[in-house]
Amino acid sequence: xxxxxxxxxxxxxxxxxxxxxxxxxxxxxxxxxxxxxxxxxxxxxxxxxxxxxxxxxxxxxxxxxxxxxxxxxxxxxxxxxxxxxxxxxxxxxxxxxxxxxxxxxxxxxxxxxxxxxxxxxxxxxxxxxxxxxxxxxxxxxxxxxxxxxxxxxxxxxxxxxxxxxxxxxxxxxxxxxxxxxxxxxxxxxxxxxxxxxxxxxxxxxxxxxxxxxxxxxxxxxxxxxxxxxxxxxxxxxxxxxxxxxxxxxxxxxxxxxxxxxxxxxxxxxxxxxxxxxxxxxxxxxxxxxxxxxxxxxxxxxxxxxxxxxxxxxxxxxxxxxxxxxxxxxxxxxxxxxxxxxxxxxxxxxxxxxxxxxxxxxxxxxxxxxxxxxxxxxxxxxxxxxxxxxxxxxxxxxxxxxxxxxxxxxxxxxxxxxxxxxxxxxxxxxxxxxxxxxxxxxxxxxxxxxxxxxxxxxxxxxxxxxxxxxxxxxxxxxxxxxxxxxxxxxxxxxxxxxxxxxxxxxxxxxxxxxxxxxxxxxxxxxxxxxxxxxxxxxxxxxxxxxxxxxxxxxxxxxxxxxxxxxxxxxxxxxxxxxxxxxxxxxxxxxxxxxxxxxxxxxxxxxxxxxxxxxxxxxxxxxxxxxxxxxxxxxxxxxxxxxxxxxxxxxxxxxxxxxxxxxxxxxxxxxxxxxxxxxxxxxxxxxxxxxxxxxxxxxxxxxxxxxxxxxxxxxxxxxxxxxxxxxxxxxxxxxxxxxxxxxx
Amino acid sequence: xxxxxxxxxxxxxxxxxxxxxxxxxxxxxxxxxxxxxxxxxxxxxxxxxxxxxxxxxxxxxxxxxxxxxxxxxxxxxxxxxxxxxxxxxxxxxxxxxxxxxxxxxxxxxxxxxxxxxxxxxxxxxxxxxxx
Numbered sequence: 108x109x110x111x112x113x114x115x116x117x118x119x120x121x122x123x124x125x126x127x128x129x130x131x132x133x134x135x136x137x138x139x140x141x142x143x144x145x146x147x148x149x150x151x152x153x154x155x156x157x158x159x160x161x162x163x164x165x166x167x168x169x170x171x172x173x174x175x176x177x178x179x180x181x182x183x184x185x186x187x188x189x190x191x192x193x194x195x196x197x198x199x200x201x202x203x204x205x206x207x208x209x210x211x212x213x214x215x216x217x218x219x220x221x222x223x224x225x226x227x228x229x230x231x232x233x234x235x236x237x238x239x240x241x242x243x244x245x246x247x248x249x250x251x252x253x254x255x256x257x258x259x260x261x262x263x264x265x266x267x268x269x270x271x272x273x274x275x276x277x278x279x280x281x282x283x284x285x286x287x288x289x290x291x292x293x294x295x296x297x298x299x300x301x302x303x304x305x306x307x308x309x310x311x312x313x314x315x316x317x318x319x320x321x322x323x324x325x326x327x328x329x330x331x332x333x334x335x336x337x338x339x340x341x342x343x344x345x346x347x348x349x350x351x352x353x354x355x356x357x358x359x360x361x362x363x364x365x366x367x368x369x370x371x372x373x374x375x376x377x378x379x380x381x382x383x384x385x386x387x388x389x390x391x392x393x394x395x396x397x398x399x400x401x402x403x404x405x406x407x408x409x410x411x412x413x414x415x416x417x418x419x420x421x422x423x424x425x426x427x428x429x430x431x432x433x434x435x436x437x438x439x440x441x442x443x444x445x446x447x448x449x450x451x452x453x454x455x456x457x458x459x460x461x462x463x464x465x466x467x468x469x470x471x472x473x474x475x476x477x478x479x480x481x482x483x484x485x486x487x488x489x490x491x492x493x494x495x496x497x498x499x500x501x502x503x504x505x506x507x508x509x510x511x512x513x514x515x516x517x518x519x520x521x522x523x524x525x526x527x528x529x530x531x532x533x534x535x536x537x538x539x540x541x542x543x544x545x546x547x548x549x550x551x552x553x554x555x556x557x558x559x560x561x562x563x564x565x566x567x568x569x570x571x572x573x574x575x576x577x578x579x580x581x582x583x584x585x586x587x588x589x590x591x592x593x594x595x596x597x598x599x600x601x602x603x604x605x606x607x608x609x610x611x612x613x614x615x616x617x618x619x620x621x622x623x624x625x626x627x628x629x630x631x632x633x634x635x636x637x638x639x640x641x642x643x644x645x646x647x648x649x650x651x652x653x654x655x656x657x658x659x660x661x662x663x664x665x666x667x668x669x670x671x672x673x674x675x676x677x678x679x680x681x682x683x684x685x686x687x688x689x690x691x692x693x694x695x696x697x698x699x700x701x702x703x704x705x706x707x708x709x710x711x712x713x714x715x716x717x718x719x720x721x722x723x724x725x726x727x728x729x730x731x732x733x734x735x736x737x738x739x740x741x742x743x744x745x746x747x748x749x750x751x752x753x754x755x756x757x758x759x760x761x762x763x764x765x766x767x768x769x770x771x772x773x774x775x776x777x778x779x780x781x782x783x784x785x786x787x788x789x790x791x792x793x794x795x796x797x798x799x800x801x802x803x804x805x806x807x808x809x810x811x812x813x814x815x816x817x818x819x820x821x822x823x824x825x826x827x828x829x830x831x832x833x834x835x836x837x838x839x840x841x842x843x844x845x846x847x848x849x
Numbered sequence: 850x851x852x853x854x855x856x857x858x859x860x861x862x863x864x865x866x867x868x869x870x871x872x873x874x875x876x877x878x879x880x881x882x883x884x885x886x887x888x889x890x891x892x893x894x895x896x897x898x899x900x901x902x903x904x905x906x907x908x909x910x911x912x913x914x915x916x917x918x919x920x921x922x923x924x925x926x927x928x929x930x931x932x933x934x935x936x937x938x939x940x941x942x943x944x945x946x947x948x949x950x951x952x953x954x955x956x957x958x959x960x961x962x963x964x965x966x967x968x969x970x971x972x973x974x975x976x977x978x979x980x
Contacts, residue, residue, distance in 0.1 A: 465975055725978065755978045763974045766967065775970040 211238035263293035279375030337583030394747035402658035404736030433556035442836030449752020481508025489689025493732025496757030514666030518625030519676035526800035541617035548819035549621025623822025710831035
């Protein structure tokens with residue numbers, strides 16, 4: 108008989124005795140030693156100091172603004188240095204200890220109402236809520252003592268008291284904080300025998316489904332709505348057990364970031380309405396990709412099941428989208444299932460499309476392109492094109508002898524020579540350092556919701572001033588409307604405007620020009636005025652570049668980097684052969700009636716009505732492609748689902764067509780085309796790194812253009828429907844019907 | 850007919866192109882001889898005529914007319930024999946025969962002339978997006 112067996116015998120007998128004892132008392136606490144917390148605490152002797160070093164939780168970093176302010180605290184005996192003002196919970200995170208929490212969220216204000224994060228602090232009579240308690244020098248924090256465990260168990264019991272037992276039909280099941288934490292910290296029985304309360308569900312619109320009985324009143328959604336989204340829609344009603352989250356009056360939640368409350372809700376009270384009862388999270392395959400619905404390039408995770416995209420979630424990227432995404436990004440995925448082109452098609456003499464094989468379709472296109480004059484060939488890249496396909500399109504048309512290739516949204520004469528003239532030089536993260544904003548012809552709330560969230564964050568944190576020139580628009584922060592046309596700009600440039608002094612006194616002024624200005628005939632004059640203002644306000648310095656352009660589409664920055672600039676701006680009126688690579692927003696009336704139009708794309712959208720040949724391509728969720736966002740950061744999408752039908756990747760179609768047309772492009776693989784891109788724009792291959800532009804406004808030729816009196820126009824008509832995929836989406840259609848601001 | 854087919858074996862390799870050629874013709878004749886019974890088995894009288902079926906078989910063979918390696922011809926013959934046996938033994942169903950030899954020629958089997966002189970990229974492109 109070994110020593111181990113002996114030991115287990117004694118243990119077993121001891122446990123037997125205690126279970127009997129419990130049977131008589133019928134206690135709630137499952138862990139026996141918690142019965143007598145104080146006695147057990149006396150037993151636990153302080154652990155020795157030679158603890159192994161711990162790694163901070165989830166890559167938590169300590170930033171010391173002032174090295175003198177560092178204080179030392181002890182977490183479970185392990186010393187950590189934290190800056191003054193940090194909370195106990197944050198100190199524990201740095202020490203590598205995860206404190207259970209419901210109401211605390213690092214990007215929201217501290218509420219301290221869930222009490223789940225209770226820890227024991229030496230010389231404190233009661234357990235303290237670690238999320239709300241500032242760490243003090245020499246504090247001895249104990250996170251794993253019987254007292255802390257008992258406190259958590261008690262809190263869990265109270266939370267579960269009124270929480271329904273509907274996990275099997277709850278969409279949060281499997282990714283629910285309450286579920287996980289009740290497994291980890293909860294008791295195995297409850298003492299509550301009365302009837303659970305029930306709460307009326309609220310209608311928050313077509314995106315967020317509510318089951319308010321599940322709510323644990325953590326108020327994360329209320330704080331998110333008021334602090335990050337900037338809408339005062341959600342609030343807390345009632346007191347005690349009558350406490351409810353809701354819109355005060357019958358009202359929909361009208362924020363462009365409302366989908367994020369689904370992520371921050373720790374329970375299943377707020378879930379995604381389009382995703383309701385569609386899938387369980389453990390069935391889904393996550394693919395880390397990039398959003399293309401605007402020029403921000405938010406980092407997303409595409410959750411798919413088989414060939415279907417089931418949902419889209421944000422991915423953490425502090426420099427771009429933090430951990431939020433806009434509603435368009437989150438919910439436009441159902442457009443990927445509708446209106447898809449799946450076969451090559453040729454329009455017959457009767458005007459109807461007939462599905463043909465790739466051989467036939469490419470042969471027809473190659474025959475026509477070889478018959479027209481090179482100067483009559485025109486190529487337009489669409490809003491959602493990746494860098495590889497735009498490179499292939501430009502190379503192909505150049506080899507055919509044409510140089511009329513551009514990307515839609517860049518206007519008639521885009522400036523692609525100076526990179527600083529079309530990207531966001533401050534960078535999205537850098538906006539937080541600005542103290543005065545001047546928005547010129549841009550409405551960031553609809554053009555780039557994540558950039559707007561950044562500006563709002565800055566305005567909220569530092570009371571930065573915002574001046575806006577453009578048509579009447581909706582802002583979710585304080586701003587001054589300076590005027591509607593370029594005249595207001597001229598006044599600021601000449602120093603006649605009251606906003607001028609604010610701008611001159613600013614330490615880090617930030618000027619953002621919307622890409623809608625690109626379409627104006629007097630855009631050069633406007634840019635030169637903006638540059639004058641920037642010069643006067645000292646917005647462009649070696650240590651700060653505050654002159655920005657906010658682009659609208661995912662393809663724009665890469666297209667300008669690659670030099671997709673048309674030779675003449677009237678080329679489309681005289682074209683005989685038009686190649687539309689996913690371009691759905693070109694003015695189709697301008698294309699002559701006898702022109703041969705090839706549409707290559709993934710959705711049967713506007714341009715298909717005019718096309719003679721359709722070549723089906725893959726959407727962003729199905730291909731690997733590089734996109735450069737508005738701040739000049741190149742990122743790549745990863746295929747999450749297979750292509751639809753007989754579709755092919757965009758660059759492959761152009762490569763195949765080039766071979767049949769007799770001007771074979773020299774690359775056969777994605778890496779081949781990337782090494783070609785490297786010779787044109789090496790910055791595009793710096794994946795996930797922002798390549799700042801070397802700024803040199805001085806080398807720009809002098810502008811002799813006069814500004815016109817026409818006022819600025821809104822660049823985005825409808826936030827929810829901007830491209831082929833979002834226009835095909837049913838959810839986006841519902842959103843535009845219900846939530847669009849008129 | 851049936852006993853003839855049952856006794857079919859994998860023949861030894863053709864020694865020369867001449868022998869392979871002879872075997873090909875033998876195979877074609879055997880296929881032609883089986884056409885009436887195939888029409889009977891699969892009830893094809895009202896969809897196709899024997900001569901159409903014959904030319905369909907001939908087209909399948911001509912598709913590989915450019916092959917000169919006797920080993921490759923043997924392999925193609927073997928595959929043809931396999932298919933032939935499946936047809937005669939009623940291992941297929943009516944819609945298979947109609948799909949492959951009567952209507953959509955080229956849908957199931959690639960009846961187009963082999964892509965001569967095109968790059969591997971284009972061959973893969975025609976096949977699928979993932980190659």
